[in-house]
Amino acid sequence: MRNNTEKHVAYVALFAALIAALGLVPKLTLGFGVPITAQNLGIMLCGTILGAKRGSQAVLLFLLLVAVGLPLLSGGNGGLGVFFSVSGGFLISWPISALIIGWIVEKCQKGSLALVAGVASVIGGIVVVYIFGIAGMAIVLKKSIWECTTMASIFLPGDIIKAFIAGLLTASIAKARPASVLSRQ
Template sequence: MEKTVALIALFAALIAALGLIPKVTLAFGVPVTAQSLGVMLCGTILGSKRGALATLLFLLLVAIGLPLLSGGRGGLGLFVSPSAGFLIGWPVAAFFTGLIVEKWRSASLAVVGGVASIIGGIIVMYVFGIIGMSITLEKSLTEATALVTAFIPGDIIKAVIAGMLTAALAKARPASVLSRYEPADAV
């Protein structure tokens, strides 16, 4: 139990640390950040439940005002901004990313981690992000979908990195990739 809590806190801190990498804000108010890589890694390494809990912990810290998002942003106002859908989607994205890695064992971890990051860390997150942008920017779903296309190349690179890092970690320290080597019921 203590190990689980420590890992959840560690990965929340990883997401925060990735926020130190400067953001690039696009014209419609949603920044490109490295923090979505942290969300992907929460799922691929910690697994579905722990990964979702790590992102929820991070979002709780942001909601109470800690400036942990890229650019030193924090507070409840972010949850009604154009980024709101993406933020709300982080725990769901980490959960699905982790679930795929937990269940799909017939391919190499690099491939599974990369594909899981694309499905969970991009597609699932984009569903929430598109809906959030549509609401906050008063755009149609089609218009909001067109806006997120700017994120796709960078997010695919992050998904590949997540798969490679997960596989490298599993090779160096197999027991540290909980999505593969420890049951999710242990949460």
């Protein structure tokens, strides 16, 4: 039992580090202050590979490190202030996103893992993230939900590609190392 717990703790730490590493990919900040980053791909992979519980734990660990001031977000940002910025709603959504993605992959055991993981990433990694992110943008920017939805729509093509990549990566990892995809155990 102890080895299994240690293994799961290691996976949580590893995926928190993966999210941080994806922050090293150069960001593109849009005119209204929200950056396009690779880090939400890491959030999707937390759910598809680790499952609901461990995936959300990895994201919470990452956000805790950001909250204490480590510059782990894309562009080297960190600290409590980022949670009250125009990106705050997106950040707050991440653990919920990983939880929902993981839950879907855990419950849908039949069919193509690539398809299940991709669809789960769209539902949890796009729909859920956008609900929180757009609400946060509306509050911070003092704009309507519709205006913020229009602004956020610029992210959609890239996020769909990331969901597709998350599905393919998850299926590839499951094929190469089935025991590594904890969401399917």
